[in-house]
Amino acid sequence: MSNHFPHDDEDLFSEGLFGDDLPGEDLPGEDLPGEDADEPADAVSGSGQVAARLPGGSGYLIVDGPGAGSVTGSSAGSDIREAAALPGRDGALDGTLPVLIVHRAPHHSRALPRLLAQLHAAAGANLALGVASSLPMAAEQSHADFNSACTAAAVRLVDPLGYLADPQDLRVKQPSPRSRGWAPYLDGAAFTAGDLLNMQRDRGANLLLTSGRALDPADAQASLDAACAEGDEALALLKPEERLALNLTMSAAWLTRPVLLHALLAQLVDQEQFDTWHVRVQWPGSVRSGAQPAGAALLAGYRQLAEVAADEERRLLLPQTGLTGWLMLAFGAAGFGTGLSGSYQAFTEPAGGGGGKPRIERYFERQLLHTVERTARPVLTADPGYAPCPCPYCPPLFAAAAWSHQYAGLHYLFSAGTLAAEVSPAAAGRRGTHGAVGRKVRTARAFADGKGLTGNSEPTHLRAWDQLL
Amino acid sequence: MTASRFPADEVAAALGGPVALLGAGSFGDTWRYQDTAVKIICADGYPPQRLIREVNGLTKVSSPHVVRLLDTRMVTLGGKQRPALVTEFIAGGDVAGRIRAGRWPSPAEGVAFLAGLLTGVRDMHAAGVVHRDIKPANIALRDGDWSRPVLLDLGLARGADEATITVYPAQVGTAWYMAPEQLEGRRARKAADLFAAGVTVREVLSQRHPFYDDGANYIYADMIGLIGKGPQPLPAGTPDPVVGLLDRLTAVPEHERGSAPSSLRRLGLTG
Numbered sequence: 001m002s003n004h005f006p007h008d009d010e011d012l013f014s015e016g017l018f019g020d021d022l023p024g025e026d027l028p029g030e031d032l033p034g035e036d037a038d039e040p041a042d043a044v045s046g047s048g049q050v051a052a053r054l055p056g057g058s059g060y061l062i063v064d065g066p067g068a069g070s071v072t073g074s075s076a077g078s079d080i081r082e083a084a085a086l087p088g089r090d091g092a093l094d095g096t097l098p099v100l101i102v103h104r105a106p107h108h109s110r111a112l113p114r115l116l117a118q119l120h121a122a123a124g125a126n127l128a129l130g131v132a133s134s135l136p137m138a139a140e141q142s143h144a145d146f147n148s149a150c151t152a153a154a155v156r157l158v159d160p161l162g163y164l165a166d167p168q169d170l171r172v173k174q175p176s177p178r179s180r181g182w183a184p185y186l187d188g189a190a191f192t193a194g195d196l197l198n199m200q201r202d203r204g205a206n207l208l209l210t211s212g213r214a215l216d217p218a219d220a221q222a223s224l225d226a227a228c229a230e231g232d233e234a235l236a237l238l239k240p241e242e243r244l245a246l247n248l249t250m251s252a253a254w255l256t257r258p259v260l261l262h263a264l265l266a267q268l269v270d271q272e273q274f275d276t277w278h279v280r281v282q283w284p285g286s287v288r289s290g291a292q293p294a295g296a297a298l299l300a301g302y303r304q305l306a307e308v309a310a311d312e313e314r315r316l317l318l319p320q321t322g323l324t325g326w327l328m329l330a331f332g333a334a335g336f337g338t339g340l341s342g343s344y345q346a347f348t349e350p351a352g353g354g355g356g357k358p359r360i361e362r363y364f365e366r367q368l369l370h371t372v373e374r375t376a377r378p379v380l381t382a383d384p385g386y387a388p389c390p391c392p393y394c395p396p397l398f399a400a401a402a403w404s405h406q407y408a409g410l411h412y413l414f415s416a417g418t419l420a421a422e423v424s425p426a427a428a429g430r431r432g433t434h435g436a437v438g439r440k441v442r443t444a445r446a447f448a449d450g451k452g453l454t455g456n457s458e459p460t461h462l463r464a465w466d467q468l469l
Numbered sequence: 470m471t472a473s474r475f476p477a478d479e480v481a482a483a484l485g486g487p488v489a490l491l492g493a494g495s496f497g498d499t500w501r502y503q504d505t506a507v508k509i510i511c512a513d514g515y516p517p518q519r520l521i522r523e524v525n526g527l528t529k530v531s532s533p534h535v536v537r538l539l540d541t542r543m544v545t546l547g548g549k550q551r552p553a554l555v556t557e558f559i560a561g562g563d564v565a566g567r568i569r570a571g572r573w574p575s576p577a578e579g580v581a582f583l584a585g586l587l588t589g590v591r592d593m594h595a596a597g598v599v600h601r602d603i604k605p606a607n608i609a610l611r612d613g614d615w616s617r618p619v620l621l622d623l624g625l626a627r628g629a630d631e632a633t634i635t636v637y638p639a640q641v642g643t644a645w646y647m648a649p650e651q652l653e654g655r656r657a658r659k660a661a662d663l664f665a666a667g668v669t670v671r672e673v674l675s676q677r678h679p680f681y682d683d684g685a686n687y688i689y690a691d692m693i694g695l696i697g698k699g700p701q702p703l704p705a706g707t708p709d710p711v712v713g714l715l716d717r718l719t720a721v722p723e724h725e726r727g728s729a730p731s732s733l734r735r736l737g738l739t740g
């Protein structure tokens with residue numbers, strides 16, 4: 001299968017981290033995975049292929065080796081090794097596996113099906129994968145093609161981003177006329193819950209969402225009631241085997257102000273009909289691109305939300321949270337979302353300016369749980385305890401003379417997935433996910449100690465994380 | 470026991486056989502007739518919405534821990550047609566009667582009572598019904614067995630998904646078992662049922678109300694303040710998981726009470 005998605009999708013966010021929004025920087029050969037000499041080295045099997053059985057047993061996905069990301073009828077080839085079977089949507093959301101949701105950015109999304117397949121090869125049965133597209137970002141066919149190509153993704157979301165219609169409650173970049181054309185509900189057009197569900201179905205989603213309108217902190221209870229009423233309407237319209245997540249979008253105040261946090265948690269616990277929560281929280285603009293929020297109140301709010309979800313056996317998905325979402329796996333979150341670009345790794349208030357600045361070459365250091373500037377790497381790699389990254393994207397990244405922001409981004413995504421797999425209940429051992437996350441955070445702190453990292457390269461979040469754990 | 474509004478022989482004639490008074494409430498009397506309990510609404514101004522709610526609530530729930538509705542009928546008393554609900558008769562009396570008589574459960578019976586009560590609350594909530602008036606007088610003990618409590622009187626019950634007919638702020642329920650949000654005149658949700666269940670179980674385990682002194686008079690603000698100070702400690706020897714669960718159920722923040730399923734899981738039972 002080749003993955004051809006139109007390149008005319010819309011960027012809904014403004015910030016880049018690994019060089020998103022840079023047309024012309026596509027990976028060589030990404031349209032034809034496995035058929036290009038420049039494709040990344042195989043992660044797991046050397047020259048042989050590895051295949052994973054598709055949910056329902058209807059074929060195999062090549063997850064490693066030549067052709068990774070493509071589907072085959074059987075694994076009967078002499079050189080094909082069989083990997084763990086791919087979970088289906090409900091298996092991915094049964095609470096036993098962490099879920100990494102990869103957000104589709106407007107550019108470079110053609111590399112994602114292969115990345116997902118390779119992640120499955122590396123993580124095996126310790127990770128479930130998902131993809132999330134922004135409904136107003138692209139035309140219907142583009143979404144459908146993308147979701148169809150992401151065979152390794154057990155969970156497929158097409159998020160309506162209803163909050164874009166609520167600039168009074170959140171600081172958001174206004175969508176372009178083209179985006180509004182793809183998502184006319186953002187213009188206040190008469191749209192029913194059924195219309196919104198149909199749009200997601202038509203675009204290939206298998207976990208449907210409510211609109212995700214922003215919650216109004218000035219009228220908290222009414223706002224929560226309205227969100228749940230919309231959810232009830234959507235639940236009543238589900239077809240057999242369909243599944244819905246209550247999609248909530250809110251400012252950070254909802255997690256930092258006790259009165260709002262208590263109202264939110266009380267509502268979520270009370271409304272037992274919603275078994276999956278998709279909660280997006282806008283971080284303050286002061287959180288730098290590539291960094292994690294270190295505010296104690298915000299982290300404590302996330303922690304309470306995750307703990308309540310775990311206690312109530314609901315699935316909490318935290319889109320656009322990056323490594324902060326990974327941290328919340330320790331407290332009971334079911335999954336987190338991140339993407340190639342900074343704006344998909346964090347849902348922050350848009351920062352002013354930024355245009356015309358030179359691009360910074362950055363690299364995610366998994367040992368440090370942080371993205372550093374390339375110029376800061378020598379002090380890290382000189383440490384005898386430094387472990388080179390085993391992902392398939394690092395060899396070509398470091399072999400090329402010019403820095404590839406896209407390879408750096410794919411390395412980040414791969415690392416986020418393997419980090420999640422390493423703290424999964426099955427991999428974490430006796431002390432569980434909480435213990436495994438704690439060990440990684442303490443190890444990262446120790447590794448950062450004495451390195452003199454400053455500015456964007458300083459992992460200021462680690463101390464706050466350690467305290468939270 | 471308060472006297473009935475109509476004499477027993479008139480009620481017997483209307484129902485068609487011997488009756489015995491089970492209780493007299495604000496709006497009506499409940500009689501035992503054969504193997505049923507017949508709640509006859511006697512007050513002329515009884516809100517029809519409330520009766521509809523009780524019927525709706527009972528119709529939606531199927532649980533051994535929630536009283537079973539058998540029939541609805543009209544009964545002529547005092548020259549007027551009066552609505553009546555016919556439910557199963559739970560032999561064994563109610564928890565309020567046990568408290569009045571000083572017949573307390575053993576610690577093990579208290580834990581079994583908690584589990585049974587939470588099961589009834591879970592089944593009711595799963596059917597989308599919030600009771601809003603759980604208290605000792607509204608909990609019968611099937612065959613007098615503490616492990617088989619049955620929730621009665623869903624007259625204040627509300628569908629969890631139905632638009633409320635109560636104008637807020639307003640206190641709905643019985644003050645001594647009300648959650649703080651009810652005392653503040655805010656909406657009573659599932660968490661209010663869990664609070665009331667927690668208070669009731671603490672009361673029978675401790676042989677005293679966890680927040681208030683017997684016979685004292687309080688205004689709502691005082692009651693909210695006392696709840697905020699925390700409940701009286703449970704008797705020594707109460708198992709730690711039960712203490713932890715009852716502390717959660719009587720917490721002020723609604724979300725800290727969790728749900729009935731998660732509470733049952735904390736007791737090691739299927740939620």
